[in-house]
Amino acid sequence: xxxxxxxxxxxxxxxxxxxxxxxxxxxxxxxxxxxxxxxxxxxxxxxxxxxxxxxxxxxxxxxxxxxxxxxxxxxxxxxxxxxxxxxxxxxxxxxxxxxxxxxxxxxxxxxxxxxxxxxxxxxxxxxxxxxxxxxxxxxxxxxxxxxxxxxxxxxxxxxxxxxxxxxxxxxxxxxxxxxxxxxxxxxxxxxxxxxxxxxxxxxxxxxxxxxxxxxxxxxxxxxxxxxxxxxxxxxxxxxxxxxxxxxxxxxxxxxxxxxxxxxxxxxxxxxxxxxxxxxxxxxxxxxxxxxxxxxxxxxxxxxxxxxxxxxxxxxxxxxxxxxxxxxxxxxxxxxxxxxxxxxxxxxxxxxxxxxxxxxxxxxxxxxxxxxxxxxxxxxxxxxxxxxxxxxxxxxxxxxxxxxxxxxxxxxxxxxxxxxxxxxxxxxxxxxxxxxxxxxxxxxxxxxxxxxxxxxxxxxxxxxxxxxxxxxxxxxxxxxxxxxx
Amino acid sequence: xxxxxxxxxxxxxxxxxxxxxxxxxxxxxxxxxxxxxxxxxxxxxxxxxxx
Numbered sequence: 001x002x003x004x005x006x007x008x009x010x011x012x013x014x015x016x017x018x019x020x021x022x023x024x025x026x027x028x029x030x031x032x033x034x035x036x037x038x039x040x041x042x043x044x045x046x047x048x049x050x051x052x053x054x055x056x057x058x059x060x061x062x063x064x065x066x067x068x069x070x071x072x073x074x075x076x077x078x079x080x081x082x083x084x085x086x087x088x089x090x091x092x093x094x095x096x097x098x099x100x101x102x103x104x105x106x107x108x109x110x111x112x113x114x115x116x117x118x119x120x121x122x123x124x125x126x127x128x129x130x131x132x133x134x135x136x137x138x139x140x141x142x143x144x145x146x147x148x149x150x151x152x153x154x155x156x157x158x159x160x161x162x163x164x165x166x167x168x169x170x171x172x173x174x175x176x177x178x179x180x181x182x183x184x185x186x187x188x189x190x191x192x193x194x195x196x197x198x199x200x201x202x203x204x205x206x207x208x209x210x211x212x213x214x215x216x217x218x219x220x221x222x223x224x225x226x227x228x229x230x231x232x233x234x235x236x237x238x239x240x241x242x243x244x245x246x247x248x249x250x251x252x253x254x255x256x257x258x259x260x261x262x263x264x265x266x267x268x269x270x271x272x273x274x275x276x277x278x279x280x281x282x283x284x285x286x287x288x289x290x291x292x293x294x295x296x297x298x299x300x301x302x303x304x305x306x307x308x309x310x311x312x313x314x315x316x317x318x319x320x321x322x323x324x325x326x327x328x329x330x331x332x333x334x335x336x337x338x339x340x341x342x343x344x345x346x347x348x349x350x351x352x353x354x355x356x357x358x359x360x361x362x363x364x365x366x367x368x369x370x371x372x373x374x375x376x377x378x379x380x381x382x383x384x385x386x387x388x389x390x391x392x393x394x395x396x397x398x399x400x401x402x403x404x405x406x407x408x409x410x411x412x413x414x415x416x417x418x419x420x421x422x423x424x425x426x427x428x429x430x431x432x433x434x435x436x437x438x439x440x441x442x443x444x445x446x447x448x449x450x451x452x453x454x455x456x457x458x459x460x461x462x463x464x465x466x467x468x469x470x471x472x473x474x475x476x477x478x479x480x481x482x483x484x
Numbered sequence: 485x486x487x488x489x490x491x492x493x494x495x496x497x498x499x500x501x502x503x504x505x506x507x508x509x510x511x512x513x514x515x516x517x518x519x520x521x522x523x524x525x526x527x528x529x530x531x532x533x534x535x
Contacts, residue, residue, distance in 0.1 A: 235498065235499065238494070238495075238497070238498035239498045239499050239500060239501065241495070241498070242495040242498045242500055243500050243501060243506075247494075247495070248494060380533065380534070407533070408532075408533035408534075409529040409530070409532060409533045411526045411529065411530075421510065421512075422510060424509055424510065427522050429525055429526055429529050431529050431532060431533070432533075446532075449525065449528060449529045449532065451522075451525055453518065453522070454509060455508070455509040455510070455514075455515050455518055456509060456510045456512075456515040457515045457516070457518040457519035457522055458522070460515075460519055461519065461522060461523070461526075483527075483530050484530075
């Protein structure tokens with residue numbers, strides 16, 4: 001019986017675990033290691049952050065789900081990977097440290113035949129002084145952060161009802177942050193909530209981000225067919241901001257967040273300040289800090305992970321100028337370099353390069369979004385890796401499934417206000433995620449499958465996806481029929 | 485009053501939707517049709533993405 005260990009139970013890890021167990025049944029053991037006791041459907045956190053959903057609507061306990069499916073569950077965080085084994089252990093193993101109540105701090109070496117690193121991101125608030133819930137701004141990156149943000153939002157709404165103007169600042173909290181889409185959704189959900197409460201005229205709303213232009217979303221934006229023209233998503237996004245009366249600051253690296261004020265540097269090298277009463281700023285992401293250790297006990301972290309802590313896989317990591325970037329640089333099977341029984345899925349893999357064009361201020365500060373790896377690609381990668389491992393355990397000589405971000409599309413439905421009859425959302429599809437100028441020479445993308453529109457239909461889709469993906473994650477009847 | 489839309493400010497230049505466009509965003513028959521179209525597009529895109 002082989003052991004497949006999956007580190008992380010987010011979108012990528014949980015998807016991989018689910019398909020591995022479905023394929024392998026009782027023939028092999030599937031072990032999941034995650035520091036969290038709950039699954040969190042993160043895309044819906046923005047609704048928790050405005051108080052229209054409760055934490056229990058976007059989370060559920062993992063233990064009963066894994067018990068039902070006979071999946072070994074260890075509530076622990078991974079510390080070190082020993083891909084060659086160790087002095088007293090011939091087989092590769094991973095050292096974990098329990099976070100489970102009653103076992104906190106206890107360590108264990110878990111041997112594996114195959115390992116999937118799906119540890120996701122570390123929310124690197126410390127990259128910007130004062131950033132984050134422990135500093136002076138809010139976050140919606142976890143359900144707990146979103147609950148705190150909703151409480152603060154309620155306080156601001158009460159102040160406005162009493163006649164006190166409030167300044168809202170939403171966006172990214174660092175020059176190399178990603179996940180602009182989540183901040184975008186939160187901005188427009190707040191805007192919608194303020195209208196519902198009749199206090200929109202008492203709020204000054206400002207967007208701040210590291211994008212070169214609005215509508216970049218960390219993927220260089222996209223071109224869309226609209227109104228008889230092919231236009232960049234900048235036009236579409238600026239239109240929405242103008243319509244909703246939201247001011248914007250782009251090309252900005254937030255230097256620090258003080259109480260009620262951010263300081264930021266722009267691509268042109270100037271420093272500015274922006275005051276706020278309520279700020280939600282997305283932090284930059286890094287890897288979770290896993291280390292690699294060889295058989296002799298020497299650290300090989302630098303061989304396995306990039307400086308930000310993301311794992312090298314089968315991509316082309318040769319440094320080259322923007323003009324020479326190629327869709328073929330992006331990983332296809334997510335197998336670790338040097339260790340074919342280790343894979344990385346979701347945010348844990350190292351992107352070969354950004355998607356948005358890298359830019360620097362005169363002082364040398366990088367100010368551009370890093371590549372987003374949203375739910376859909378993370379789930380598709382998790383499934384592809386799981387299927388390859390299952391095939392290899394059944395005799396395949398090499399990986400059998402691929403999930404290159406340059407060969408897959410993504411659908412993003414960004415809520416811009418809730419309500420069954422009055423809600424709206426921006427529905428976007430992009431294909432492929434990584435522009436491929438060989439296949440699509442002009443815009444890098446298939447214009448038939450790269451779309452964007454705003455309307456009530458998008459809100460319905462967003463709500464249905466919320467229900468479907470929670471159903472799927474709970475591994476209820478027919479879960480595997482729901483596409484990633 | 486939209487303070488953003490002053491001559492030569494950022495908000496002066498983008499296209500803004502007409503009343504008809506805003507109406508259509510929540511007009512049920514049109515949105516039911518768009519719901520079907522968007523889902524077909526998304527399913528097509530998902531089909532092209534799986535290898």
